[in-house]
Amino acid sequence: MSRFFSEKYEKLIPYTPGEQPSNMKYIKLNTNESPYPVPESVKTAVCRAAEDVRLYSDPECLRLREKMAERFCVDSENIIMTNGSDEVLNLAFAAFCDDETPAVFADITYGFYPVFAEQNRIPYTEIPLKDDFSIDVRDYMGIGKTIVIANPNAPTGMALSLSEIEKIVASNPENVVIIDEAYVDFGGESAIGLTKKYDNLLVCGTFSKSRSMAGARLGFGIGNAELIRDLDTLRYSVNPYNVNSMTAAAGIAALDENEYFSDCCERIKSTREKTREALATLGFEVLPSSANFLFVRCEGLSGEEIYRGLRSRGILVRHFTLPRIADYNRITIGTEREMEILINEIRNITEGEK
Numbered sequence: 001m002s003r004f005f006s007e008k009y010e011k012l013i014p015y016t017p018g019e020q021p022s023n024m025k026y027i028k029l030n031t032n033e034s035p036y037p038v039p040e041s042v043k044t045a046v047c048r049a050a051e052d053v054r055l056y057s058d059p060e061c062l063r064l065r066e067k068m069a070e071r072f073c074v075d076s077e078n079i080i081m082t083n084g085s086d087e088v089l090n091l092a093f094a095a096f097c098d099d100e101t102p103a104v105f106a107d108i109t110y111g112f113y114p115v116f117a118e119q120n121r122i123p124y125t126e127i128p129l130k131d132d133f134s135i136d137v138r139d140y141m142g143i144g145k146t147i148v149i150a151n152p153n154a155p156t157g158m159a160l161s162l163s164e165i166e167k168i169v170a171s172n173p174e175n176v177v178i179i180d181e182a183y184v185d186f187g188g189e190s191a192i193g194l195t196k197k198y199d200n201l202l203v204c205g206t207f208s209k210s211r212s213m214a215g216a217r218l219g220f221g222i223g224n225a226e227l228i229r230d231l232d233t234l235r236y237s238v239n240p241y242n243v244n245s246m247t248a249a250a251g252i253a254a255l256d257e258n259e260y261f262s263d264c265c266e267r268i269k270s271t272r273e274k275t276r277e278a279l280a281t282l283g284f285e286v287l288p289s290s291a292n293f294l295f296v297r298c299e300g301l302s303g304e305e306i307y308r309g310l311r312s313r314g315i316l317v318r319h320f321t322l323p324r325i326a327d328y329n330r331i332t333i334g335t336e337r338e339m340e341i342l343i344n345e346i347r348n349i350t351e352g353e354k
Ligand SMILES: *Cc1c(COP(=O)(O)O)cnc(C)c1O
Pocket: 032, 083, 084, 085, 086, 087, 110, 150, 154, 180, 182, 205, 206, 207, 208, 214, 217, 218, 219
């Protein structure tokens, strides 16, 4: 820390992204990227947009928002486009939380939420998941705080039903409920439809996971027009050109490829179930997953040992040090072939070390 760094950030612990090593070619199952490429049409759109890169991007993302509106059956005034969904989440923390209205989220969830809160100097509380890692809806009824729920949750992969989400939203009419649907396309039920009925619901989504565009950085928020205007007030106060023109073009093209991307999701779901069975056969405990990853533990081997064993064999998975989940690893679903290699290496580790 330099002697110039503002005291207000003295205690800030930044988010730790999954490792992106370049020293060797790993099978990357640690950051929930898609194993499948974008279709040609998306690459072509990016190249076309690059020709006009001397111009600023459209701060309103008008064409993209119109296309989104069509796709999600809302009006374009109900949509904000952002630089990854991390940006819309950060804007939402800043816009809808303060000392009078703290944030609340689960103890085991997306590791960025506490960082967003700290960075915006917002007080927050964490509600422990139940012993089976599910969310107890009763914990959130009429809670009087700004609620943030990843659904499906990360890193567990477990999902609440739409009716459970609705109960939470309906019981907190004076507070914003933020539902982070980064993984919804792998088996969750989207709450976007409920944004017409509830003016306190903000649904966030991303092109990073089910649309193979993590490197393009494109996310969105959908909700009541007034909520969206609040987010835009902040966005125009920090970074009006937040979505670059290549990424906006990629997003527009991607929205014409629904069939391709839903095929990819189906493949990932089927690979997920095969991988789950194989891991269960090897004696692993595997949480039920509605996402593109599995959260797993093996009796007799620590999470750290499995993580290190796989890493030395060329496979990266995500290990967390939080005490409650230190015995677990989060494994992204890759191609069928990658998961066969994973299972073989895990078998080697369990046989070698037991
Ligand atoms: C990956 C992820 C995001 C956001 O990713 P972006 O790439 O910024 O869109 C948001 N929430 C959760 C729970 C995630 O896992």
